[in-house]
Amino acid sequence: MLTKMKKLFTRNKASSNVEAPQHGNIKLEKEIDLRDLTFPSMMENLTNDGITFEKDHFEIQTGLGDVKFGRSFFIKPSGYPRTVRIGWLEGLFTGDDMDVSVHIEPLDRNSAIKKLQKKIDEFETVVHSAANRNEGAKIEDAMQKRDDAKYLQRQIKNNQNGLYYVSIQGTVFASNLNDLNAKSREIERILGGESIEIINSYGRQKEGFLSCLPLGKNHLEKTDRNLDQNALTAIFPHASSKLNHIGGFPIGRFGSEYVYYNNFDASLSNYSMGIFGVSGSGKSVLVKQIIGRGFMDGIMKNVIIDCEPEYIALTKALGGIVIPIYPSKSKTASRINPMDIFPEREIINPGEENEYTVERINLNFKVIELLEFFTVMKESLSPDSRGLTPIEIGVLSDLLEDLYTKRGITEDPESIYLNEEDIDLNGKITYRRRKIDMPTISETYERLVKLRDDGDYELKELCTIVHLFTKNKAFGLFDGQTEIISDSGVSLDDAPVVTFDISKLSPNGIERPLAQHVLMTWVWNRFIGSNPKVKKRVIIDEAWMMIKYKTMMEWLKTLSARGRKWNVSLTLVSQRYEMFDRTEAARDVVAQFATVCFLQQSDQDIQPILDTYRLSEDVGNMIRTANKGDVIMKAGKQIVSFRSEPTPEEWNYLNTNQNIEMGTGPGKKSSREAQIQFLNMAVDIKAIEGEGVA
Ligand SMILES: Nc1ncnc2c1ncn2[C@@H]1O[C@H](COP(=O)(O)OP(=O)(O)O)[C@@H](O)[C@H]1O
Ligand SMILES: [Mg+2]
Incomplete structure (x- = not known):
């Protein structure tokens, strides 16, 4: 019964070729050690103390006094299910103390096509002879197989599929023979549930054991069968053991496993997400993958506020609309009116x-x-970033309300539409439903000026400021009726991605953060509040620019908190985390995000992150030393690390970053930026003096 004891691997003998020092005679001179320095190789790590192979199992010495029992088996070539689903081999990968090898050998295209043709011909013959003998069931079976083979052949011809020889083998271990038998039966039972038949590598335990070592060699002959690409890809474990979310999409890879993340998982207290990392750490690449892959999880609408612009290629590749926002006197520029009102659906x-x-x-x-x-x-x-005075708030709120009610706007959603008459050449009248013109900043300004001129001197400063936001003034780009001009054929409602390109606005001073604020608000009204059912994402990249403005931060906090009700994930992307930590309003915004992703961080950002999200020093070290694309994610209470790994197809629209660094640096200011900075200063000074600027 017993086969001979064998040492499977012996230690590297190379060093023994070097002549050993002669110990017979005592030498006074120091010996020259000729041995090279060696480090354990993988083979040496695999070395065991000895194995005895039986016919149907083996005993492995795992330590001087420990023995383990093992059994090798493989999936019968005829024991594969007819159709497979993703994760059909999960049962093999999740068992404890078990090694599994999947040996894959691709067939080149031509021989795959030829071999399939041979099979097709064989099935034809069977169909033919069965028809002669009137064997109905057999005809049908052979025809089905023939059609399957033809279909596969056509796919391979078109390069959409491939054929592989695949052998799947496992070795299970236990501490005694009884346990080994029980475990083996359990595996058989679990796989049986998937219609997979396994068989003992009887009499070939050694070959089976060797095939399961990470050596990439299949020693078990006649255990393979052919699988097409679809069946093959379905072998690999796709469910993450790391985040137990239901559904979701693959956000990255941890070792050999995909991490599936569901932004809308029931375990998350809100859907907001923050992505932080130093410039160039891979934030934008990560968020672009999140956008592109989110569709598979039903996130059908993405709105992006793009500062660079770096989302244009992505938007176009995904069939969306790009709307450039910049001050322009021509009729070809888009405009957003912050005073637009839309019905809210709940x-x-x-x-x-x-x-x-x-x-x-x-x-x-x-x-x-x-x-x-x-x-x-x-x-x-x-100066000193003063907000509105109580009097200004009072006057403004009455005035604003009146601007809407005098147009007949009420709670009724129909009240923002009117029927317009069209009379054609024959005098025929048709009615067209049209949205009514909305109040504008100019209109508000005129009202304020009138009140001021009527003696409300308290409104002097407000008038001065609002005037600068009227058409053709420094910040007049939001004054007027909304106008969306885009060369894309898709409508705002149908576009899966809507990108507002604000890169032409000055990053210094108020222009850009103001646009971020106005757009966020408008987007919320236009896309979010009016469409609560569909899952949506609103992305605000380079969000640190808004931190300076307390009101904007408080507004973001409101939006983020309201997000759950409207099925939207507010996705904030930013470098310089520590800036958020410095002001209370900004700290509140980021602290409440249920999901946060950290890419590489600079030293000053790490402590505030660890404090806010109660993360360990280990995490701190990981994000300090992270490479491009290394991510630590905290989703609810779960923490995972993964690599963001775009596919070659994704890279086509990911890597279009123009890598504009923060700020422009001294001496690089455009004349327009300089002009705006100057204006900011001028207003500051005039406001102190209480004088009008214009
Ligand atoms: N996961 C990744 N794998 C490989 N390269 C990456 C990855 N993420 C980013 N990069 C590279 O780094 C560059 C900067 O990444 P980006 O996402 O624009 O950084 P950030 O937005 O953090 O400033 C990209 O253009 C790309 O070439
Ligand atoms: Mg970026």
Whole structure:
């Protein structure tokens, strides 16, 4: 019964070729050691103390006094299920103390096509002879197989598929023979559930054991069968053991496993997400993958506020719209009117039988939102960033409300539309439904000026500031009716990605953060509040630019908190985490994100991150030394690390970064930027003096 004891691997003998020093005679001179320095190789790490192979199992000496039992087996070539699903071999990969090898050998295209042709011919013959003998069931079976083979052959011809010889083998270990038998039966049972048949490598335990070592060699002959590419890819474990989210999309790879992340998982208290890392650490590449892969998880709408611009290629590749925002006197530039109002839809009893949607115009909220906007205007242009005074708030809120109600706007969603008459050449009248013209900043300004001239002197400073935001003035780009001009054929509602390109706006001073704020608010009204059901994502890259403005941060916090109700993930991307930590409003925004991703961080950012998210020093070290694309993610209470790894197809639209560094540096300011900075200063000074600028 017993086969001979064998030492499978012996230590590297190379050194023994060197002549050993002669110990017989005592030498006075120091010996020259001729041995090379050696480090354990993989083979040496695999070295064991000895193995005894039986016919149907083996005993392995794992330490001087320990023995383990092992059994090698393989999947019968005829024991594969007819069709496979993703993860069909999960049972093999999740068992404990078990090694599994999948040996794959591709067939080159021509021989695959030839071999398939041979099979097709064989099946034809079977069909033919079965037809002669009137064997109905056999005809059908052979025809099915013939058609399958033809289909596969055509796919391979078109380079859409491939054929592989595959052998799947395993070795299971236990501490005694009884346990080994029990474990073997359990594996058989689990795989049986997937219609997979396994068989003992009887009499070939040694070959089986060797094939399961990471040596890349299959010693077990006649254990392979052919699989096409689809079946093959379905072998590998796709479910992550790391994040236990239901559904989701692969966000990166950890070792050989994909980490599946569901931004809308029930375990997350909100859907907001923060992505932080130093410039060039791979934040934008990561968020672009999140956008591209989110579609497989039903995230059908993405709105991006792009400062660089670096999202244009992605937007176009995914069939979206790019809307450039910049001050222009021509009629070809797009414009967003922050005073637009849209109906808000809310789902009552979501997910329940009596679910229904209510639609209404929330005028109160709009007025609050606009008060924030006027606060931002004032904060950004007054010295010491003063907000609105109580009198200004009072006057403005009455005035703003009146601008809407005098147009007949009420809670009723229909109240923002009017029917327009069209009379054609024959005098025939048709009606067209059109949105009514919305209030504008100019209109607000005129009202304010009138009140001021009527003796409300307290409004002097506000008038001065608002004037700068009217058409053709320094920050007049948001004054007027909304106008979307885009060369893309898709509508705003249908576009899977809508990108606002604000790269032409000056990064210094108020222009860019103001645009970020106005767009965020508008986007929220236009796409989020009006469409609560669909999963959505709003991306704001280079978000640190807004930190200076407390109101903007408070606004972001409100949006992020409201996000769950509207099925939207506010996705904030930024470098310089520590800047968020410095002000309370900004700290609050990022601290409440249920998901945060950290790429490489600079030293000063690490401690605040560890403190805010209660992460260990180890995590700190990981993000300090992370390479491009290395990510630590905290999703709810779970922490995973992964590598963001774009596919070659994704790289086509990912790597278009023009790598514009933060700021422009001294001496590089364009004349336009310089002009705006100057204006900011001028307003500051004039505001102190209480004089009008214009
Ligand atoms: N996961 C990654 N794998 C390989 N290279 C990457 C990865 N992420 C980023 N890079 C490279 O680094 C560059 C900068 O990445 P980017 O995402 O633009 O950085 P950030 O937005 O953090 O400044 C990219 O253009 C790309 O070439
Ligand atoms: Mg970036």
